[in-house]
Amino acid sequence: DIPVASYAQGCLPISRAFGSGERETVRVRSAAGFELVCTPDHRLMTDRGWVAASELRVGHDRVWIQSSPGAFASESRLPFAVRREFQGRNGRRYRHDLPTDWSRELGLALGWLVGDGWLRTERDHCCVALSFGSADRDILALLKGHLDRWYGRAVKAVQRPRGVVHLSYRGKLFVEFFEALGARPVRAAEKTVPRTLLTAPREAVRGFLQALFTADGTIRKNPQSGSAWIALTSKSRDLLRGVQLLLLNLGIKSRLLDRSRPPRGGLFTYRTVGGADRSYGSDGILFELGIFGRSCETFRQEVGFLGPKHGDLGLQNVRYRGFYREKLSDRVVAVEPAGVQPVFDLTEPQSHSMVAGGLVIHQCGEQALGPNDACNLGSVNVSRLVRETAPEGWSIDWEELERVVRLAVRFLDDVIEVNPYPLPQIDAMVKANRRIGLGIMGWADLLFTLGIPYDSQEALDLAERLMAFVNDRGHDQSARLAEERGPFPNWSHSIYRAGRPLRNATVTAIAPTGTISMIAGCSSGIEPVFALAFEHRVKGADGDRVLPFVSETFGRLARARGFHSEALMAEVARRGSIQGLPGVDEATRGVFKTAHEIDARWHVRHQAAFQRHTDNGVSKTINLPQEATEGDVAQAYLLAREEGCLGITVFRDGCKGTQVLNVGVGPGRGGETDPSVLGERVVKPRPHSLAGHTYRMETPIGTAFVTVNDTESGEPFEVFVQVGKAGSDTMAVAEALGRLVSLVLRLPSPLSAQRRLEEVISQLSRIGGGQPTGFGASKVLSLPDALARVLGEHIGYGARHGSGAARAGQPPLRQVGDLCRECGQATVIYEEGCRKCLSCGFNEC
Known part of the structure; x- marks a missing residue:
């Protein structure tokens, strides 16, 4: 499933990937900051051909780097199940409209969070927070709109000294969502690129880079040469290394530089709420990721900056100047022991090569070989x-x-x-x-x-x-x-x-x-x-x-x-x-x-x-x-x-x-067989017997009995819903809901049955009707909402519900009947030989 960049033929998929246990490894580092951890006998492409890592000549050999844009994931679905609803400590249920798919907007929010934001996971201070300067007003409005929509309500921006504005979104579920994306509650020196971005679609990666460079990047100029370059600074080398790989996959080459200097004190004085003055200094640690020459123009076209913040610094004077041809190799500056680590073998059957850590490497195989050995x-x-x-x-x-x-x-x-x-x-x-x-x-x-x-x-x-x-x-x-x-x-x-x-x-x-x-x-x-x-x-x-x-x-x-x-x-x-x-x-x-x-x-x-x-x-x-x-x-x-x-x-x-x-071969291969030949169905056939559970749930249209049957492996297979009397419109709607959910579970799908049921729950949950029943955590809005609650209870998704016994404080339910075609209420009963509605008076007599 993994596309890798083959240095000879663009991007091709690997055919095999498997673990090879734990082995001694070395870390190969190039002058531009590219790093690769591999076994000593693993070969890298250099100016003198394939060379084992242990035989690279530091200061002399030049390793090849990725020479063209790579591939991005085509799957937009987030790599984890998104929870949208939770029950607070006060017993109330809360809902966030969190995205389930990657988008440019989600990439932007994640990029600004890594650049000028923070995450807190303490119980009393659980929040996702972002900071904006006085020049970021347009960006604040843009991101606040998306974040408010995902949060479910608008939060108030808090004005801080020096024109700084803070946005803070509190709530464990909201924080857990960004943690699942890979954001971490760490200090600046420990930040990294969120791990999920490494398998995200192109637009999400571009959004992340655009927000991060707008927050923490700038355009530097050299007055003497009239040149300019794009720079991203951070105290975290690992963050910049991750950004370097994302840029390289867009065809943008960059260079990691150490801009650290001796520690200094008294750089910033701050007066606390209690009136005490505090002075802050700097440990001097700083790294810079620089984009030079032709890659500046590629950056402008592929990524760019948000808003006018860097507009007056623009690259207009650089765009029309001639560029030196970029070198597609980089000098080896270190080969050092990296300890015993788990290693993996990959096979790419066409070019027998791939890109790892930005460097062109040879593939691995089932035959364990030393340097210069061969398969036979x-x-x-x-x-x-x-x-x-x-x-x-x-x-x-x-x-x-x-x-x-x-x-x-x-x-x-x-x-x-x-x-x-x-x-x-x-x-x-x-x-x-x-x-x-x-x-x-x-x-x-x-x-x-x-x-x-x-x-x-x-x-x-x-x-x-x-x-x-x-x-x-x-x-x-x-x-x-x-x-x-x-x-x-x-x-x-x-x-x-x-x-x-x-x-x-x-x-x-x-x-x-x-x-x-x-x-x-x-x-x-x-x-x-x-x-x-x-x-x-x-x-x-x-x-x-x-x-x-x-x-x-x-x-x-x-x-x-x-x-x-x-x-x-x-x-x-x-x-x-x-x-x-x-x-x-x-x-x-x-x-x-x-x-x-x-x-x-x-x-x-x-x-x-x-x-x-x-x-x-x-x-x-x-x-x-x-x-x-x-x-x-x-x-x-x-x-x-x-x-x-x-x-x-x-x-x-x-x-x-x-x-x-x-x-199969030829037209229609592997597809549905002619029913006259086989009589085969698309949906999974139902076994002779299945075990399951039946749940009782009070709904606005009466008591519902929901049966969920599971396979022997414990996966949900079918759902039955019964409400009201047989032959009624209410029962028809209930039966239709059960049949549709069962069909979703029995159709072929790359998703597990549990994951499919979670998607069904997400769609049915919180659908409102005309007469909700219950209140607080026990409030049921409609029959679909009740079904979502039962399904969630069955698979342990979201809140747990009771067996259907009357809940404390719940008012007695009035008798209900079939759906009325005039007023829509479930109050049509059969009385005195005639069907009539108790709500609006409609009758069929």
């Missing part, structure tokens, strides 16, 4: 090693597998000898360790042929047996080669030195086989098939190409088992799956499951089974369907940790605008 990977197509042995059916040809493994180990070792290496250092390192990585591919096709479901214990047992066999025979062959050719030169310094000598430091690895598996006509690595038919998108010099693939194994077995037909294969090609297809028995459906039809736990268990018998990492993607929840992803990560996996990659279908693999 091979994969055995195990789907070709299955033989039909009547009467048992199909079985693995273990003798042939052993022959192929031994031959492959010898072949990979020969590759080390004959391969021409670009540098003598690489040649020396590769031959000193002689790493190889032999793995398998075609695992899913093998299971198809054997008739074993991927999501079964039988498949896991076979996985362990197969990989243990490959690992054992591979190491034995490496030992035989050591006897024949000698062990790898670093043998005496390795962890193997006490055992049988080996020719290769590592022997086995499960590599990503996306391309070679297509060439070989088998399934990829140890993955279940992504789909029985799919499209593979590849990039070329003449643009993207789409290659269609249909599982040959499925077609062959369909013919052998007698359910093959042209109509069936056409439907499989369109859908990519056989689930629900007529004419296919249940056992076959269980075997031919695709990645999205297999629970994530089985994905992780397969990876762990192979990892236990593999020297290096295991390439495996936990492919999840589009409706997968945050809980599904969390479960996959936690299970991977418990099972001992070295890393894990989770990919939810549809999380990218474009992706490498897509289910």
Whole structure:
């Protein structure tokens, strides 16, 4: 899901990201202030090519920096659930109209808060406050309008000495909102860029920078040279480093400067309320972020200042002067130890490079390598090693597998000898360790042929047996080669030195086989098939190409088992799956499951089974369907940790605008199947039985009974609402509300069921009617408002409500009936053989 800047081809998405544990790290720092914390062997692009961080020459090497604007998030939704309502200590309920999406206005407010504002979280002084100078009147009016609207009422601006004006918005919920955005109650020297801005859309980032530079920035001029530059000053180096990266992603290069000087006293005298005089000094700590040359013009176009505050300082005299060409590299000024820290591996499959901390770096991978080492990977197509042995059916040809493994180990070792290496250092390192990585591919096709479901214990047992066999025979062959050719030169310094000598430091690895598996006509690595038919998108010099693939194994077995037909294969090609297809028995459906039809736990268990018998990492993607929840992803990560996996990659279908693999081929691929063929529904089917809770709630139109049923995993699945008598208009409205909420919960969505229900609550809450009931915290405005309260109680969202017993002090409710089409009141009753309204006198007699 993460777009990274590739120095060669603009912005491309990464294909893998996973943790690699904790390792010793170094901090690389450049003259302009760019910093990167990485492992010592991680390579950076320099004027002399890719160089490991530990081998950078301080004062001489120049590292490449991001040369063009980067990508911003397309998702405008804030990365957390926004609470809009709370109950105060006085029992009253309060509501703020807080935004749920990013906007330029929210960026402006956040920028001014970081620049000239503060946050306080103490119980009696909980507030969000902003300060404005005498030259900021227009900005004050602009921001106050937005903040008042989000707060729910206008606050009074407080006049301070020296023309300063303060805005203060009190309330825990309002403060928690800005804390969730990343604002912190810290001193000036500890400020940072709010973390959520790093994944915010472009307009929000521009708004943040515009407000921050207007609050704390200026335009400096050099009278001697007639030049000018834009400067942002702060006591926090970390804040300016974060701003530097945001600017760089807009194509604006800047330089971090240390403007600190010796401490000074008596700079400012202040008289307290009690009449005492206090004198304040300065510790002298100050940093400046400078924007020079051509980047000044880019800043003016992309960001600029708010209002006329800096207008008279403008860049008019600079805009028309010639600029020196900006350097796209920066001198290394320090490489220093950064301690043991968690590190992560990323893979970008096109350029194999990315931008991190503003610097161009090389990608990581599953194969752990030292400086100047190289990958040497091979994969055995195990789907070709299955033989039909009547009467048992199909079985693995273990003798042939052993022959192929031994031959492959010898072949990979020969590759080390004959391969021409670009540098003598690489040649020396590769031959000193002689790493190889032999793995398998075609695992899913093998299971198809054997008739074993991927999501079964039988498949896991076979996985362990197969990989243990490959690992054992591979190491034995490496030992035989050591006897024949000698062990790898670093043998005496390795962890193997006490055992049988080996020719290769590592022997086995499960590599990503996306391309070679297509060439070989088998399934990829140890993955279940992504789909029985799919499209593979590849990039070329003449643009993207789409290659269609249909599982040959499925077609062959369909013919052998007698359910093959042209109509069936056409439907499989369109859908990519056989689930629900007529004419296919249940056992076959269980075997031919695709990645999205297999629970994530089985994905992780397969990876762990192979990892236990593999020297290096295991390439495996936990492919999840589009409706997968945050809980599904969390479960996959936690299970991977418990099972001992070295890393894990989770990919939810549809999380990218474009992706490498897509289910189905041709028009209508992966879409809704013709009902005449399958009768399949868009909404999730209802299980035979569900458990839930029924709540009683008094409403303005009578007593409502709301039933919320949950799935086995505890997520809400459906809602029923009953008010009044069957056949009445009131009951029709209540039933419609329940059906619509249920539909929202059962339609496919990237949001979890709980998150969707929170959105429903946000929409229904506080909808007013003609006759509210109750008062204070128990006041119910309408049937939708009552439903929102019940749903909130069910999922623990917002205030808790009682079971429906009469609340203390609540007046007795009068009898109500159906809705009146004349006056709109719920007072139509059936009396004396006639429907009549008790409020307006309307009758149907």
